[in-house]
Amino acid sequence: MKVQRNQKILRILRQNLYQSLSLFQYSRRAVALVWDTSRNLTIILASLTLVAGLLPAASAYAGKLIIDGVVLATQSGMMSDLWRTLGYLGLEAIVVELLAISKQGLSVCQSLLRALLGQKVSVMILEKALSLELIQFEDSELYDKMSQARRGASTRPLSLVRRTFELIQDLLSLMTYSFLLLQFSLWTVVVLLVASIPAFVAETRFAGEAFRLFCWRTPESREQGYLESLIVRESSLKEVKLYQLGSLLLERHRSIFERIYHEDRNLTLSREFWSYLMDMLGSIAFYAIYVWIVVEAIAGRISLGDMTMYVMVFSRGKSTFSGFLSSIGDMYEDNLYLSNLYDFLEQNTATSSGQAVKGLIPGDGLRFESVWFTYPGTSQPALKNVSLHLKPGEKLAIVGENGSGKTTLINLLTRLYVPDKGRVLLDGLDLQEWDREILSQRIGVIFQNFVQYQFTVGENIGVGDANHLNDEPRWRKSAEKGMALSFIEKIPENFHAQLGRLFKRGRELSLGQWQKIALSRAFMRENADILVLDEPTASMDAEAEFHIFKHFHQVTENRMAILISHRFSTVRIANRIAVLEAGELVEQGTHTQLLEIGGRYARLFSLQAEGYN
Known part of the structure; x- marks a missing residue:
């Protein structure tokens, strides 16, 4: 039983050690990231780190030479000894100046790298976000991962690299300090090393605790941000x-805030208490060695310069070794945060590699x-066995109550979603086999929740085709088709x-004017043979909506068009009407045919007609 318990303890220790060491895998990736950001600055940073690591011991040794030189010159009264001592003083001044220059250079390099790296990591996160599927953004856990990746991710890689270099710098300093201390006693080196370990253990433990709090509270922080936006954004302030x-x-x-602050306060108090306690143990060890060195100097076994050098070297060595271990603890913390960054960057992306530029059956x-689709985390399908065929030049209206699956169907058509079962075909070819850019150029869409870009009027229309964002003639042509030109020309x-x-x-438009801008946006893609209007006129009155749909029917004469509207008086202009109910296609036909059937549409x-009576 005792052997099994010991084996279990060893297994747990090995697992913990492996997990801790595995986190340092991100150190190599962080160095590579900084190297890719700026090779020149990284080389300069590494070089200055080496210089800064070697000079402190040289400064301490120069101090010893100065003091011993002063004592010797005082005793001998010879000018040669005086000039030699002044030479040592000049040497120390040069070393101190070089050390100051190297530290200043390190600060400059770090500032420049911080700005460049912050931009690089932000772009990496944004590029990753653009590569993810829409369905992934409907998962709250993904938002948490993205929030965790963004918070501090722009500074953590540089912090990790900086601490890696500091580790090398401290290691070089410790080697030179140890070489000097060994001339006094091996035990000074042993005490130097042992006295700094407790503080390191405490720092590492609390770093892990702080990281766990950071991860746990991400949803709460996101809720805080949302509450702030409700108060400060004009759209919700009314x-x-x-x-x-x-x-x-x-x-x-x-x-x-109070819940988060309570956790932070407890962590801070515990962290500072244990840090002080560990530092106090280190101070006791330092003064014990200090007493030993002073006694040796009084006994005449070491010179006054030796005493000064050993005290200085031990003091600096203690600080350096504490910094060395602290850097390891900080690197551990940085690795924890970088694990969040790379966890997000390594999210699965779209696997479709379609390259087709035309279909198998042109004109189909x-x-x-037989399309099925279910949202992640739900058991009820949003679409059930839906089959439709829209021919070139045909106008299809889709009607149904909220939640019937209308917008889901549009998201599948635009390849924002992928069917769970069944296929969506364009010209006889599955949408997944089409080249994304070619496919997007064939579809013009205005969504119900269209974006009101804080751009110019022309750019708001131009975003409908990013390849012609600044094409003013096309702005005008699209605005005319979208019935927005008349009010645009009245704007200064x-x-x-x-x-x-x-x-x-900046000027604000009415919601109806914004909808016309968005409608114009859909016409920017002149080569699009599929136009989709998802509740594009919800904020307009019935008469205005009727005129827009009638106009839309005229300007899309040779294109396929899909219209979604709650007003049945306007959808009757479509060639065919499809009725969705709870994700199922229950009826389809012309307005007249559906009324004759006397089913759901009728x-x-x-009911809607009675509301107008």
Whole structure:
């Protein structure tokens, strides 16, 4: 039984040691990252680190020579001894100046690298975010990983590299200090090493505890940020004031802070208490050695210069070794945080490698073949066995109650989602086999929750085709198709007017005007043969919506179009209407045909018509 218990303890110790050492794998990656950021600065940083590591011992030895020279010159009264001592003094001044230059150089290199590396890591995170699928962003755990990666990720790689170099610097200093101390006694070196270990153990333990708190509280920090945005953003401030939500939101914000502060306070108090206790043990060891050196000097077994050098070297050695171990502890902490960064950067990305630029059956149009889709974390499918065929030039309207699967169907069509079962085909070829860029150029979309970019009017339209973002003639043509040109021409500066209140001289539009801007955006892709309007006119009155859809029907004469609207009076202009209910396609046909059937569509149409009576 005792042997089994000992084996279990050893196994746990080995596992803990392996886990701790495995975290230092990110040191190599951090160095490579800094090297890729700026090779020249990294080389300079490494060189200055080496210089800064060797000079302190040289300074201490020069101090010994000065003191012994002063004693000798005083006793001999010879000018040669005086000049030799002054030479030692000049040598120490040079060493001190070189040390100051190297430290200043290290500071400059670190500042420059910090700025460059911060940008590089931020871009890496953003590029990774762009490579992820939309469905992954609907997972709260991914947001936590991204938040953890972003917080401190721009400084942690440089911090890790800086501490790695400091480790080398301290190691070089310790080697030179140990060489000098060994001339006095081996035990001074032993005490120097042992006295610094307790502080290292305490620092490492609390570093891990701080990291665990950081990870656990990420959702709470994100909630704090959300509550702050509700109070300061113009889009939500109206309701906050109108419904008098300010006190409630502040109280929630304060409650989260107090919970986090309570954890931080306890950690800080424990950390500082144990750090002080460990430092005190180190100080006791230092003064014990100090007494020993003084006694040896009084007994005449070492010179006054030797005493000064040994005391200085032991004092600096203690600080350096403490710094050496502290650097290891800090590197451990940096590695923990970098594990978050690389955990996010190594998230699985889209595996589709489609390269097709044309379909197998040109002119076949768009097909949904027995498509099923279920959101992660849910058991109820959002779409169930949906089959549709949209021919070139045909207009399809999709109707259904909220949650019936309309927007999910659009997300599958635009390849933002991938079906769980079934296929979505364009010109006879599965969307997953199409080249993403070619496919996106064939589809123009205005989503229900379109983005109101804080850009100029023209850029707000131009984002519909990033390849022609600044194409002014195309802005005008798209705005005309989207029925936005008439009000744009009345705005001072026209297409170059700044929109939104985030920047100076920005102007705000009505929601209906914003929707026309977004509608114009969908027409920027002139080669798009599929246009999708997902509730594009929800903020317009019925008459305005009718005119827009009628106009839309005219300007998309030769294109496939999918319209989603809650107003049945407008969708009747479509060639065909599909009715979704709880993710299933329950009916499809023309407006007249569906009314004759007397099913779901007819009942919903009648209910809405009664509302206008």
